[in-house]
Amino acid sequence: MEPTTGWPGLAGVRVLDLSRLLPGGFATSLLADLGADVIKVESPDRGDYGRLVDPDTFAALNRNKRSVILDPREDAGRETLLRLVAASDAVVESHRPGVMESMGLGYERLRAANPRVVLCSITGFGQTGPYASRPGHDVNFLALSGFFAVPHRPEGPVDRVGVRVADMSGAMYAALSTVVAVFGARATGAGQHLDVSLHEAAAGWAAPLALPLSGRDAAESPLVTGDNDVFVLADGRRLAFATFEDKFWRAFRLRFAGEFPALADDAYDRRADRTRAKGEVRSLLTEVFAQRDLAWWSAALAELDVPWAPVYESAAEFLADPHVAARGLVGTVPGSAADGPRRQVRFPVLFGAGLESLRGAAPAHGEHTAEVLADTVPPRSPSAP
Numbered sequence: 001m002e003p004t005t006g007w008p009g010l011a012g013v014r015v016l017d018l019s020r021l022l023p024g025g026f027a028t029s030l031l032a033d034l035g036a037d038v039i040k041v042e043s044p045d046r047g048d049y050g051r052l053v054d055p056d057t058f059a060a061l062n063r064n065k066r067s068v069i070l071d072p073r074e075d076a077g078r079e080t081l082l083r084l085v086a087a088s089d090a091v092v093e094s095h096r097p098g099v100m101e102s103m104g105l106g107y108e109r110l111r112a113a114n115p116r117v118v119l120c121s122i123t124g125f126g127q128t129g130p131y132a133s134r135p136g137h138d139v140n141f142l143a144l145s146g147f148f149a150v151p152h153r154p155e156g157p158v159d160r161v162g163v164r165v166a167d168m169s170g171a172m173y174a175a176l177s178t179v180v181a182v183f184g185a186r187a188t189g190a191g192q193h194l195d196v197s198l199h200e201a202a203a204g205w206a207a208p209l210a211l212p213l214s215g216r217d218a219a220e221s222p223l224v225t226g227d228n229d230v231f232v233l234a235d236g237r238r239l240a241f242a243t244f245e246d247k248f249w250r251a252f253r254l255r256f257a258g259e260f261p262a263l264a265d266d267a268y269d270r271r272a273d274r275t276r277a278k279g280e281v282r283s284l285l286t287e288v289f290a291q292r293d294l295a296w297w298s299a300a301l302a303e304l305d306v307p308w309a310p311v312y313e314s315a316a317e318f319l320a321d322p323h324v325a326a327r328g329l330v331g332t333v334p335g336s337a338a339d340g341p342r343r344q345v346r347f348p349v350l351f352g353a354g355l356e357s358l359r360g361a362a363p364a365h366g367e368h369t370a371e372v373l374a375d376t377v378p379p380r381s382p383s384a385p
Contacts, residue, residue, distance in 0.1 A: 007351065007353035007354055007355070008035060009034045009035030009036075009351075009355060010031060010034045010035040010036040010179070011035040011036075011037075013031070013035075013036040013037065013089050013090070013179075013182055014036070014037045014038075014039065014087065014088040014089050014090075015028060015031050015032075015036050015037070015038045015039070015088065015089060015090045015091070015092060015178070016039050016041055016081075016084055016085065016088050016090070016091045016092070017038050017039065017040045017041060017065065017092050018041050018072075018091060018092065018093040018094075018095075019092050019093055019094035019122065020048045020049065020050060020094060021048070021049075021050050021053075021094070022050075022057075022061065022138075022164055022167045022168075022171070023094060023122050023167045023168075023170050023171045023174070023198060024092050024093065024094040024122050024171070024174075025048070025050065025058075025061035025062060025171075026061055026167070026168060026171035026172075027092060027120070027122065027170075027171035027172070027174040027175045027178070028040075028065065028092050028175075029060070029061050029062065029063065029064070029065070030171070030172070030175040030347070031175055031178065031179070032063065032064035032065050033063075033064060033346075033347040033355075033357035034347070034355070034357075035355075037066070038064065038065040038066070039065070039066050039067075039068055039084070039088075039368070039372055040062060040065045040066065040067045040068070040363065041068055041070050041072070041081065041084075042067055042068070042069055042070075042365060042366065043069070043070075043071055044069050044070075044071050044366075046365075047067070047069070047365040047366070048062075051365065056342070058362060059333070059339065059342050059344070059361065059362045060342075060344050060345075060362075061362075062362035062363065063333050063344065063357075063358065063359070063360060063361060063362050064357070064359050064360050065360075065362065065363055066363055066367070066368035066371070066372055067363035067364065067365060067366055067367050067368055067369070068084075068366060068368055068369040068372045068373065069365070069366035069369050070369075072103050072105055073103055078103065078104055078105065080373065081105065082105075082109070082110070082113045083113075083376070084372070084376055085110050085113045085114050085117055086113045086114045087114075087376045088114065088117065089116070089117065089118065089182045089185070089186075090117065090118040090119070090120060090178050090181070090182050091110060091117060091118070091119050091120070092120045092122065092174065092178065093119070093120070093121055093122070094121075094122045094123065095121075095123075096123060096133060096135075097121075097123060097126075097127045097128075097132050097133060098133075100119075100121070107119045107193040111191060114191070115189065115190060115191065116185040116186070116189060116190065116191045117185075117191045118178055118181040118182050118185055118191045118192060118193075118194065119191070119192075119193045119194065120174050120177065120178045120181075120194040120196060121193065121194065121195055121196065122170060122171070122174050122196045122198065123195075123196070123197060123198070124136040124137075124140070124141055124197065124198050124199060125141075125197055125198075125199050126195050126196075126197035126199070126200065127195045128195075131144075131199070136198075136199075138164040138165065138166045138167045138198070139160060141166035141167075141170075141198045141199040141202050142160065142165060142166050142202050144199055145166065145199055145200075145202035145203040145206050146202075146203055146206040146207060146210035146211070147165065147166075147202055147205075147206045147210075148160075149206065149210040149213065150206050150209040150210045151213075151221055151224045152224070152229075153224065153226075153229050153282065154224060154226060154278045154279045154282055155279065165202055165205065166198040166199065166201060166202035167198060169198075169201040169202055169204070169205050170196055170197070170198035170200075170201035170202070172201075173196055173201045173204070174194070174196045177194050177196065178194065181194060209221070209223065222275055224278060225244065225274060225275055225278050225281070226274065226277070226278035226279060226280065226281030226282030226283075226284075226285065227241065227242070227243045227244070227249060227268075227274055227281050227282070227285060228241070228242040228243070228244055229241065229242075229282060229285070230311060231285055231286055231289040231290070232286075232289070232290060233289055233290065233292065233293055233294050233297060234290055234291060234292055234293045234296075235293035235294055235295075237293065237294040237310065237311070237313075238310075238311035238313070239289060239294065239297055239308060239309070239310055239311060240308065240309045240310075240311055241285065241289070241307070241308050242307040242308070243306060243307065244271070244307075245271070246269060246270060246271055248305075248306045248307060249268065249269060249271075249274065250269055251304055251305065251306055252304065252306050253266075253268075253269070255300075255303075255304055256288070256300070260288045260291065262284055262287065262288065263284075263288065268281055268284075294310055298310060319343075327350075328346065329345055329346060329348070330343055330344070330345055330346070331343070331344065331346050331358045332344075332358065333358045333359075333360070333361050334358075334359075334360065334361055335361060336360075336361035336362075336363070336364065336367075337364065337367075338364040338367075339361060339362075339364075341361075342361070344358060346358055
């Protein structure tokens with residue numbers, strides 16, 4: 001599924017996707033959106049069980065890909081896969097360490113089939129270390145990464161967000177590293193094995209905020225403030241407010257001091273003073289915001305140049321946002337023989353040369369097996385080893 005513009009993107013790059021579920025699926029979907037030919041290799045029985053667990057998420061993670069059915073645990077399937085490797089730039093897999101080797105598909109075997117191939121292995125804790133063989137999911141990786149050590153308000157524990165942060169950050173590192181390694185291999189003639197740890201990816205995101213707090217009370221972080229938070233309004237709706245800079249705080253305070261006398265005090269007009277009194281500032285804003293509903297605050301704040309936003313609590317609110325519409329952030333992926341069209345978020349970067357990321361629907365299980373094998377794998381002669 002090549003890009004439809006004159007700019008090639010990653011056209012000409014072929015990636016074999018041996019992964020399942022979210023991290024590998026998202027990593028390879030980024031590559032597919034950017035124009036790479038991503039071939040999803042699925043088992044004969046049911047394929048990626050994301051198809052059954054959450055068809056809508058599966059459709060979003062696997063658009064623009066082709067699907068082939070192979071069983072690499074069998075000799076014939078392994079042989080066919082290695083022939084596909086010989087004609088590919090990269091292989092992405094998400095098995096536990098040692099599983100690829102147990103199937104006769106470790107990096108050395110893949111490199112024998114194609115010296116330029118890049119093997120990207122996405123695991124929870126990496127290929128080595130005492131946790132390497134542990135099972136895990138996103139929340140486990142976050143728990144050990146320092147994610148929960150990054151404070152978000154003056155008091156109270158850090159809560160887990162719904163977005164799978166370790167899975168998604170690890171997928172992005174995997175996609176970026178794979179592209180770099182592929183083009184490095186084209187320059188040098190030598191591929192390499194990429195060891196991507198979801199735990200380490202989450203740590204990479206958390207560390208700039210967590211490590212400086214070592215040995216200190218997390219609430220002492222200068223990045224934790226009382227005027228950068230989510231507040232509950234009179235009607236139960238929530239509003240995100242962030243007046244980190246003094247100019248925003250003063251504009252807000254002066255505009256609303258008439259309606260809310262507690263804002264008449266200029267004691268917190270400087271950032272340093274607001275930071276030192278972060279608990280008091282948060283209590284002040286909590287009391288102020290709770291006195292009006294979302295409609296009132298939306299109309300009043302729209303007149304000011306301050307950072308605020310209503311908290312969208314449903315996909316419908318997000319889809320109805322005029323900025324989302326103006327940017328064309330959500331589009332429609334064409335239907336397929338097995339499924340109808342779906343609304344999805346496009347690749348979230350606008351390229352000046354153009355990029356159509358919503359090109360094709362997620363493939364049916366094994367939909368492209370004959371096509372891919374006929375195009376890539378030569379017929380085997382009776383005397384071939």
